[in-house]
Amino acid sequence: MLPNDLLDKNNSSNVPSKHIRWIGDKRNQFVDSVERKLTIDNLSNQLDITNENFQTDLNELVECLNKVFLDSASEIFGSKPAKINRVAKHHQPWFNAQCRVKRDDFHEAKKKHNLFKTEESRYDLKIASKAYKTVMNKSYEEFQFKAENELRSIDQHDPRKL
Template identity: 30%
Template sequence: MLDYEQLKLQNKPLSRTSECHCNINNFGHKLFDICKKKLNVYIANSRLGSDIGIGRTTCKNVSVIDYLLLSSELFSLVDEIEILDFVPLFCDVHNAIHIVFNSVLSHNEITHDTSQNSTLIKWNDNNRNEFVNTFHKSQDQLINIMNDLENIYTRDTCTQQDIDNVTREINELFQNTAKTTLSKPHYKSRKKPNSKPWYTNKCLSSRKKFHKARKRYNIHKNEVTRKQLLETSKSYKMVTNQVYKNYQFDFEQKLRNKSKKTRERVWENFK
């Protein structure tokens, strides 16, 4: 069976449609060459989701230069693809592409971490001998693990459940030994360092207004909510740009004033 026949079996159109009426340039020909001859992938635009049979433009409402490329096997895993309306906050000229993939895992196969805090036990080389001795003293657990491994080895078949059980027992043995012999667990801090000291409450307030407008537009897509979304996105961008410029200006002034007094203290700002 030829690869493109996989698309026919999935009732996916072989021919593409597009709102773009521009002439194909050299980059377009190179893209087709990569898809057909090298990677054996297909352009999903106009073949899936709400864009099927449309091929909506993705740049300045004129051309299509943003693509989703998929192999024939991956077409069945895409639940949704949509070319979103242009939002200047996200990009200067490009439309965002919304894609939803369908997971091949069932709900029962997905495990969730129910612990409130993720802990990290730090290795202490001074307790190395104590760790080894405590590990060797866990005779009951070691015997159970060895018996399970022996049973798997003597059987003709080995299931995924058998491997998971043995792996869990080994993991528990190491964790219990570490909790007993090593230093107390250190909780990972969830606080993120302030990488943007210039980001003020004014920026945060403008950002909240933008997200509220975006949520309203996602629920009720009409010209009014779209206009509000564009206005809040432009406002947020203007606010952040102005605040950042003011921060840069104040910082430069601070350096100039200090440099007049003493040059050595200037470098304190870069430590």
């Protein structure tokens, strides 16, 4: 989940962005930008194999190269705002443990059928699907029945609560 300040559309600097894909026509501009920002001779002189901190120096060099390429790409190709997919979590009060078990069974049968498309797997998928639908409908009907009974009892005993 992204922090709220990243989701603020009014302040464009806070909106997460991603780089635009490679544009072949701008290849020369990208190469020139990388060459301007990068001095390989300077970076390679900083590396000393005999140094105890060689691994950290190498990591810093790679991070520096990565930064040069990313900065050049964003400078030449630009960037666009990243899509933020928000998954809506629907809480269905009638969805109980039995529904969850049957849903898991259905998903398992579906995966098996997608891997091995045989008559047996198709039959198992059909059975699991029917069982899942049956349990879901039964659970929903029970929930509706309980809600109706609760409303009726409130209506009969204490009509002001409605």
